[in-house]
Amino acid sequence: MADSDCVIVMGSNMAECHPVAFRWPMLAKARGAKIIHVDPRFTRTSAMADIHAPIRAGSDLAFLGGLVNYVMNSPRWSSEPFFKTFVLNYTNAATIVSDEFKDAEDLDGVFSGLKEYTEKIKEWPLNAFLGQYDSKSWQYATAQDAQAGSGWKANTQQSGEQPAGDERSSGQRGAPAQAAPPGPPFEPLVKGLLKPPARRDPTLADPRCVFQIVKRHFARYTPEMVERVTGCPRDTFLKVAETLLASSGADRTTSFAYAVAWTQHTNGPQIIGCAALLQLLLGNVGRPGAGIMALRGHASIQGSTDIPTLYHSIHGYMSHPSALKKHDTLANWLAAETSARGYWANTPKFMISYMKSMYGEAATRDNDFGYEWHPKIIGDHSHLPMFVAMNEGRVKGMLCIGQNPATSINALVERRGLGKLEWLVVKDNWVTETATFWKTAPEVKSGTVKLGDIKTEVFFFPSAQVAEYDGSFTNTQRMLQWHYKAAEPPGDCRSDLWFTHQLAKRLKQMYANSTAPRDAGFKALTWDFDPDPSLPHEPGEVPPTAGDPDGLKILKEINGYYSDEPTKHVASFGDLKDDGSTTCASWIYCGVFPAPGQNRSASRKADPPGTPGAQLGWGYAWPANRRIMYNRASADLNGRPWSERKKWVWWDGEQKKWVGLDVPDFAATKPPTAKANPDAIGLDGLSGTDPFIMKTDGKGWLYVPSGLVDGPLPTHYEPAESPVRNPLYKQQASPVYKYWKREDNALVQPGDSRFPIVITTYRLTEHYLAGAMSRFNPWLTELQPELFIEMSPELAAEKSIANLDWVRVSTPRSSIRAKALVTRRLRPFTIDGRVVHHVGMPWHWGYEGLVTGDVVNELTSLVADPNVSIHEGKAFVCNVEKV
Amino acid sequence: MPEPMGFYTDTTVCIGCKACEVACKEWNQLPATNGGRSKLSGDSYDNTRRLDGIHWRHVKFIEQFDAERRQGRWLMMSDVCKHCVRAGCLEVCPTGAIIRTEFDTVVIQSDVCNGCRDCIGACPFGVIDINPVSGTAQKCTLCYDRMRAGMTPACAQACPTASINFGPIRELKQKAQARVEQLHGRGERGAYLYGADEKMLGGLNSFYLLVDKPEVYGLPPDPKMPTRNLKRGSLWSALGAVVVGVVGLISLRSRRDVNV
Amino acid sequence: MSSTFFTEPPHWRWLIILYFFIGGLAGGCYFLASMIDLVGRPTDRPLARLGYLIAFPAVVVCGILLIADLGRPERFWHMLLQSATWRPMLKTYSPMSFGAWGLLVFSAFAFLSFLGALGEDERRHRFSFLRPPSVIGTIVSALGGLAGFFLASYTGVLLAVTNRPIWSDTTLLGAVFLVSSASTSIALLMLLGSRRVFLVGGLRALARFDTFVLVLELITLVALVVSLGSLARVWLSAWGALLLLGVVGIGIIVPLILEVRAHSPLSASARAAAVLVLVGGFLLRVVIVLSSEAI
Ligand SMILES: Nc1nc2c(c(=O)[nH]1)N[C@H]1C(S)=C(S)[C@@H](COP(=O)(O)OP(=O)(O)OC[C@H]3O[C@@H](n4cnc5c(=O)[nH]c(N)nc54)[C@H](O)[C@@H]3O)O[C@H]1N2
Ligand SMILES: Nc1nc2c(c(=O)[nH]1)N[C@H]1C(S)=C(S)[C@@H](COP(=O)(O)OP(=O)(O)OC[C@H]3O[C@@H](n4cnc5c(=O)[nH]c(N)nc54)[C@H](O)[C@@H]3O)O[C@H]1N2
Ligand code: SF4
Ligand code: SF4
Ligand code: SF4
Ligand code: SF4
Numbered sequence A: 001m002a003d004s005d006c007v008i009v010m011g012s013n014m015a016e017c018h019p020v021a022f023r024w025p026m027l028a029k030a031r032g033a034k035i036i037h038v039d040p041r042f043t044r045t046s047a048m049a050d051i052h053a054p055i056r057a058g059s060d061l062a063f064l065g066g067l068v069n070y071v072m073n074s075p076r077w078s079s080e081p082f083f084k085t086f087v088l089n090y091t092n093a094a095t096i097v098s099d100e101f102k103d104a105e106d107l108d109g110v111f112s113g114l115k116e117y118t119e120k121i122k123e124w125p126l127n128a129f130l131g132q133y134d135s136k137s138w139q140y141a142t143a144q145d146a147q148a149g150s151g152w153k154a155n156t157q158q159s160g161e162q163p164a165g166d167e168r169s170s171g172q173r174g175a176p177a178q179a180a181p182p183g184p185p186f187e188p189l190v191k192g193l194l195k196p197p198a199r200r201d202p203t204l205a206d207p208r209c210v211f212q213i214v215k216r217h218f219a220r221y222t223p224e225m226v227e228r229v230t231g232c233p234r235d236t237f238l239k240v241a242e243t244l245l246a247s248s249g250a251d252r253t254t255s256f257a258y259a260v261a262w263t264q265h266t267n268g269p270q271i272i273g274c275a276a277l278l279q280l281l282l283g284n285v286g287r288p289g290a291g292i293m294a295l296r297g298h299a300s301i302q303g304s305t306d307i308p309t310l311y312h313s314i315h316g317y318m319s320h321p322s323a324l325k326k327h328d329t330l331a332n333w334l335a336a337e338t339s340a341r342g343y344w345a346n347t348p349k350f351m352i353s354y355m356k357s358m359y360g361e362a363a364t365r366d367n368d369f370g371y372e373w374h375p376k377i378i379g380d381h382s383h384l385p386m387f388v389a390m391n392e393g394r395v396k397g398m399l400c401i402g403q404n405p406a407t408s409i410n411a412l413v414e415r416r417g418l419g420k421l422e423w424l425v426v427k428d429n430w431v432t433e434t435a436t437f438w439k440t441a442p443e444v445k446s447g448t449v450k451l452g453d454i455k456t457e458v459f460f461f462p463s464a465q466v467a468e469y470d471g472s473f474t475n476t477q478r479m480l481q482w483h484y485k486a487a488e489p490p491g492d493c494r495s496d497l498w499f500t501h502q503l504a505k506r507l508k509q510m511y512a513n514s515t516a517p518r519d520a521g522f523k524a525l526t527w528d529f530d531p532d533p534s535l536p537h538e539p540g541e542v543p544p545t546a547g548d549p550d551g552l553k554i555l556k557e558i559n560g561y562y563s564d565e566p567t568k569h570v571a572s573f574g575d576l577k578d579d580g581s582t583t584c585a586s587w588i589y590c591g592v593f594p595a596p597g598q599n600r601s602a603s604r605k606a607d608p609p610g611t612p613g614a615q616l617g618w619g620y621a622w623p624a625n626r627r628i629m630y631n632r633a634s635a636d637l638n639g640r641p642w643s644e645r646k647k648w649v650w651w652d653g654e655q656k657k658w659v660g661l662d663v664p665d666f667a668a669t670k671p672p673t674a675k676a677n678p679d680a681i682g683l684d685g686l687s688g689t690d691p692f693i694m695k696t697d698g699k700g701w702l703y704v705p706s707g708l709v710d711g712p713l714p715t716h717y718e719p720a721e722s723p724v725r726n727p728l729y730k731q732q733a734s735p736v737y738k739y740w741k742r743e744d745n746a747l748v749q750p751g752d753s754r755f756p757i758v759i760t761t762y763r764l765t766e767h768y769l770a771g772a773m774s775r776f777n778p779w780l781t782e783l784q785p786e787l788f789i790e791m792s793p794e795l796a797a798e799k800s801i802a803n804l805d806w807v808r809v810s811t812p813r814s815s816i817r818a819k820a821l822v823t824r825r826l827r828p829f830t831i832d833g834r835v836v837h838h839v840g841m842p843w844h845w846g847y848e849g850l851v852t853g854d855v856v857n858e859l860t861s862l863v864a865d866p867n868v869s870i871h872e873g874k875a876f877v878c879n880v881e882k883v
Numbered sequence B: 001m002p003e004p005m006g007f008y009t010d011t012t013v014c015i016g017c018k019a020c021e022v023a024c025k026e027w028n029q030l031p032a033t034n035g036g037r038s039k040l041s042g043d044s045y046d047n048t049r050r051l052d053g054i055h056w057r058h059v060k061f062i063e064q065f066d067a068e069r070r071q072g073r074w075l076m077m078s079d080v081c082k083h084c085v086r087a088g089c090l091e092v093c094p095t096g097a098i099i100r101t102e103f104d105t106v107v108i109q110s111d112v113c114n115g116c117r118d119c120i121g122a123c124p125f126g127v128i129d130i131n132p133v134s135g136t137a138q139k140c141t142l143c144y145d146r147m148r149a150g151m152t153p154a155c156a157q158a159c160p161t162a163s164i165n166f167g168p169i170r171e172l173k174q175k176a177q178a179r180v181e182q183l184h185g186r187g188e189r190g191a192y193l194y195g196a197d198e199k200m201l202g203g204l205n206s207f208y209l210l211v212d213k214p215e216v217y218g219l220p221p222d223p224k225m226p227t228r229n230l231k232r233g234s235l236w237s238a239l240g241a242v243v244v245g246v247v248g249l250i251s252l253r254s255r256r257d258v259n260v
Numbered sequence C: 001m002s003s004t005f006f007t008e009p010p011h012w013r014w015l016i017i018l019y020f021f022i023g024g025l026a027g028g029c030y031f032l033a034s035m036i037d038l039v040g041r042p043t044d045r046p047l048a049r050l051g052y053l054i055a056f057p058a059v060v061v062c063g064i065l066l067i068a069d070l071g072r073p074e075r076f077w078h079m080l081l082q083s084a085t086w087r088p089m090l091k092t093y094s095p096m097s098f099g100a101w102g103l104l105v106f107s108a109f110a111f112l113s114f115l116g117a118l119g120e121d122e123r124r125h126r127f128s129f130l131r132p133p134s135v136i137g138t139i140v141s142a143l144g145g146l147a148g149f150f151l152a153s154y155t156g157v158l159l160a161v162t163n164r165p166i167w168s169d170t171t172l173l174g175a176v177f178l179v180s181s182a183s184t185s186i187a188l189l190m191l192l193g194s195r196r197v198f199l200v201g202g203l204r205a206l207a208r209f210d211t212f213v214l215v216l217e218l219i220t221l222v223a224l225v226v227s228l229g230s231l232a233r234v235w236l237s238a239w240g241a242l243l244l245l246g247v248v249g250i251g252i253i254v255p256l257i258l259e260v261r262a263h264s265p266l267s268a269s270a271r272a273a274a275v276l277v278l279v280g281g282f283l284l285r286v287v288i289v290l291s292s293e294a295i
């Protein structure tokens, strides 16, 4: 970001929530870059910005759509060769979409393929879709459509339940497995998945090409419409648009930064997708100072999606085997999840190496590498449905490790759920609200819930802190950094590593003599992380706590090694094999530990000040220590940098390879002139000018034919709760968002005058999340001691509220108290011609800690985005009254 | 003798994160107001309000918005002892607890101070106050202990945006001057340095880049030495003594005249 | 706006107000006593003795008040000796430092004169050489009287040598405190001497002195307000009302009227006037100290 000419922070309060990362935009600013902040409130980020564009919470897509519209209609964009070349060659703009596809333009807000949700999965009726799309009609028009019967295999499979699809899980539905011989080698299987390449129109004139569809789709997102929907003054919007365009091109780049104010919406991924579309149009992808930065939240939350704690994927972004898809055998899983073209053609290698890591020697070619043993998911097992299930008595116990659900999401429903458990383990550094929900929660204190009625047996395990054991962090930049144990944890505190390791060992012991077939997998599971007692510790090192696993052994398991020669580590994912000869838990981390003694995440070699570079010696960024992904896009069609100022990697004709400041994200010796071989799988199926090598067509996707369950193009929908009717379409909210129908989950209908005020929730620099990590610390509590609600003087005057007055904030779910903080940093919006008030609340308080306060998450509703099941904590409606 | 060291604080890049405030407390093990159970002040995001014996750093928040929100600024500034070259606190301290260090900084020796509080009223910036734990006057030491060990002060080290710059005053002044020029070049005509000039108390070893009047940031436009009043005050007192003495003489004498 | 508005109050409250008041009485009583001893009539010497007898206990109380007010009372001696080297600690330009020494010196004189005044009046005793007309006594009283003037006024200079509003916005506080200490000390001596008929001559002289001093006090107060200029607006408040009614009205105007009306310094109205002067003097310090502390 320090290389950006313009940084647009939107959907995040970067200065307050990512203060250390914010030094990079500040550095860019010092060098002359513009900072833009798009946020309902004027925050500490806005204070640093050149432009603050206020928008109503939940209207980001309209704003971004307006930018797309502005860019596509601007003379400069239409005429400058850079944009033309980039869009035509590096994106799917020229690709023709199937005739069956109907856009939201045609259907007033919905796409073709929408069907009512039918609850056909009985075991787990918690998926909560309002509706579902069949994405068949969204696909590219292939050559096959033109020349039917050419021998290309048809895409026959239908999407079933798609928890968090990516292009593989829903788009590239594989051929029936029996068509391919069961491997390994799996190459024939992958070959069998080849489909004819999509049809393209390089003139971009075809009305069915992506470019034309996109242009039509965003035609209604005019500046006037942006103002109507978002409340952002038109001149401010135009200033943003002009700055963005002026800061993009061959010589200049703009980056976006977002966090959970884009994700916590019923259409969150679509908002992010719209930014991606915009950045692709502007050539701001794969280049220095460009891109879209997802500012991750919790420490190592990136690591926990890579080595996932997510239910729907296994390591390295492969789909979790699911009982709802055609995943019954390894070959079928491979057929469903592998794409023939692009780097994902290597999926069998990654998967088999992963299975070897799970089951070690027990995983053989004859038993499908133990695929049978691998657990399968049966629906949406994400946070919200789990708690709904808990409420229904379908969950018996919970291990709550480093999470505080009693306050952090839909708190009332979640506490009710906790009360229905038989047992609950809380492992935390502090005795959190979750640990004491049964005695100190407001509903227990007030007597609404009787202490005796909660039967949950609660165990509290004191947790060690991060500086008390060796391990790694993976940060927002996908960079792993090793950290060392600096101190012994106090008392009985043990690390999460210790807990998980000891639990696994004890469970394995318990199952050791089981003959039940379902336990075979557990018995076969390899678990060899005990530290080697013979290994000496270096002087100055704090020795590990007794019972801790060896962190380096875990890192080695993740990095990978040769199955028959475990001391030999796999040096790169290019070396992984699909025959079981390599063992690797997570292919993307391959290379972090290329040889014993070479833990590259511990590397701390910074570039000398002033040298242009990517700090390749500092830590290790997956994949392959690459700092900017898809960086082939930083060079033009001939492999030369688009401009001297923005050079990053380029083709060196003499050495006949890609070189540059970063690790090139391309086949190292494939020249820009290389032609795609339509009959070849993997990267050979892509040409020397296809930078997006993870994509089946090597292009950046303006139009997303598969991977998203709520539509191929970003479309503005109102949040589940909104004070206005959608000014853009008849369709009010996303037709497919998730809603859990419960008595305690009533929603406000649009325009309900009892709850006319838009409310959003957010963080303060001074506190951390649910507050356990800050509300027990006097140095932090004195900085922000009490829960407050920020409101404009206009609203305060209307409601006769004075600064510091106590007010009651209510939604149909609950009502809480907070002190008023009246400030002009908040403002009323004029939406569709009428004044809409906007308030905001930080949500860090609870009933434990040095300072306490009401739980803001009692106000929110149980609704979620259909792709990733994230709650809509960022935009709903409420009422406020002086108490 | 090391050269004068200090702070140049560029308020235009302060994001108000208060990391400096907390880092200072952590390093110096200072307690929190009421054990952390303080009250919401209602004054923007400032809940510690001022510098005192347990707040040696304090971040100020100044909201400037017009009613239409056409103009809007949220100024933030991390305040601290100015380590004045001519320091009022140092001058008046009757115990010699306040000293000037080899780095040209001003430090209160906690083991010497007896809590007379003369320095509190003497400081033109309202920096000092009593630390209730020690019973002595306290303020920023410019991390004298860290500096002696060749380390950066805790607050500067923690500052993510380099709003707090630490170093030799000479270098800081150059850096600050360049920044002012850069800002002027970008149309920020209001940017200026506060306290970098020797005219202000001989120069502040902790000086600031501001974009509005000093008063807006709670800084005195024209800080003065307390001892400016010493001579005149003494003279007037002496004159008073003479007058009272003469009047007394007359009263006591004239009576004799009358009565004899 | 004056730069003094950006500073912090030192939390000098009731102990310090009391100190200012009692210190003023100690210094004032002493210099009155020494003036009576040195230039007054021999028949007035009991009044002078009274002054010495008040001064020393008063200054002891002062010391106690000052020490009690310290954040670290056990370190009071750091004002006089450097704690690390045991060398004397004196800064001539710091009123607090100089004042500490002044207080010490004054205490010494007050102690000597106290001893000298211990025995019954006119009767020779062991320490009577410490009182005029003996040579030593004359020297002690003369120097002690000067120290008394110092003690009575330095506290005003101390306040001026800060950066607090009002205090440091004028240089007249020392003079004001000095005059006030004179008026309150005269009042105290008059009050305590008023039962002794044989002192009527001296008391009458004191009453006249008091009248002059009260007028002088009024003048210095007006000068004080004028010297503050626009800053005097701070006193457009309860403090100003207290200054006007309590200090000027009750402490100066009413006593002046009473004194003019009183036919004898032994009369009830003269005594009432004395009490009011004392009250006024106390309120003066209350207003000066607290009106600035409150800002
Ligand atoms: N100090 C601190 N830092 C943190 C955390 C913390 O708790 N405290 N939490 C960490 C975690 S887990 C995360 S996920 C990140 C989150 O980081 P952010 O997403 O940056 O944080 P939030 O404060 O939740 O929301 C950011 C901003 O979104 C605005 N906003 C609300 N609704 C909308 C909307 O619809 N559109 C737009 N454009 N803006 C909207 C809010 O006004 C707020 O200013 O922060 C991480 N960093
Ligand atoms: N309304 C509203 N709700 C939100 C959000 C919002 O913006 N608005 N944001 C959402 C987001 S982005 C997030 S990430 C969630 C966060 O919600 P939670 O994850 O539930 O909240 P935290 O307070 O981060 O809980 C983490 C716990 O881990 C403990 N902990 C810290 N280190 C360790 C460790 O090493 N081991 C163990 N075992 N425990 C440890 C901490 O003490 C703390 O209690 O909240 C979500 N909820
Ligand atoms: S708390 Fe940690 S992760 Fe967050 S900004 Fe500070 S240093 Fe970075
Ligand atoms: S700012 Fe105040 S405390 Fe700091 S050196 Fe100057 S006078 Fe002393
Ligand atoms: S309070 Fe301490 S540091 Fe301040 S003047 Fe008195 S002795 Fe000196
Ligand atoms: S220099 Fe040290 S003592 Fe002074 S404010 Fe910074 S951290 Fe605190």
Ligand code: SF4
Pocket: B013, B014, B015, B016, B017, B018, B019, B020, B021, B059, B076, B077, B078, B158, B159, B160, B161, B162, B163, B164
């Ligand atoms: S740490 Fe730096 S940016 Fe943060 S409040 Fe302090 S001075 Fe400002």
Ligand SMILES: [Mo]
Pocket: A260, A296, A297, A298
């Ligand atoms: Mo998060």
